Amino acid sequence: GAVVSQHPSWVICKSGTSVKIECRSLDFQATTMFWYRQFPKQSLMLMATSNEGSKATYEQGVEKDKFLINHASLTLSTLTVTSAHPEDSSFYICSAPTSGNWNTQYFGPGTRLTVL
C-alpha cells in the first residue's frame, strides 16, 4: 500500500514556541491531505483539509491562525502549531487519499506534541 510519513514522530517544546510537523506521501502524489488531532483514548478529530496550491479548509472550531497549514507540493503538507500552549499537546496525524480514489486513506504514523 501507499506510504505516508510524518516528521518528527515526537516533539517537546516550551510554551509560546511554534512547532512544524511535516506530512509526506512517499510513493504517490496527494493533492489533498487531511490533518487530525487525537486525544488519549479518543477518536480522530478532523482539523483541516490541506489542498495543494490553495488554502486549507478548516473544520468548525479550529483556529486557522493557530494551526497554519501549507501544502506546497504534491507530496508535502506541513502543519505549524503557532505559539503552542500546553492545551495543544496531543497526537497529530495526517492522512492522504491516493489519486483518484478518495476512499482509500493512508495515515501517517502520527506526531506526539508535548508543550511544557
Next chain:
Amino acid sequence: QQQVKQSPQSLIVQKGGISIINCAYENTAFDYFPWYQQFPGKGPALLIAIRPDVSEKKEGRFTISFNKSAKQFSLHIMDSQPGDSATYFCAASKGNQFYFGTGTSLTVIP
C-alpha cells in the same frame, strides 16, 4: 451529531475467541465503510473495508458484516490473538468526507 456510532468502547476477549465490534451510521449516502487498526503511538492502518453492495467481506481472520437496511456494520475477529490487542475504528465515507467511530479498545488475554 455523531455520524457513526461505535460500540463497545472496550472489549476483553480470551485468546482464540471471537471479537465483535459494532457500528451504526446515519447517512445513507455513505458508500464506503473501512475499519482501521491502531496500535499505541502509531497512526491508524486500514484493516478491511466494504461497500454497501455486499453483505459480507472476509479477509483472513477478519470479517465485516454489513446490514444496509439497518444501517449497521460490524467487525468480527476470529481466533483472536494477543497481537490483535489494539484500538479499532470504524468509519463511513462519501467522497472525501470521512467520519470515524469513537473507537474500541480490544484486549486479547492469553
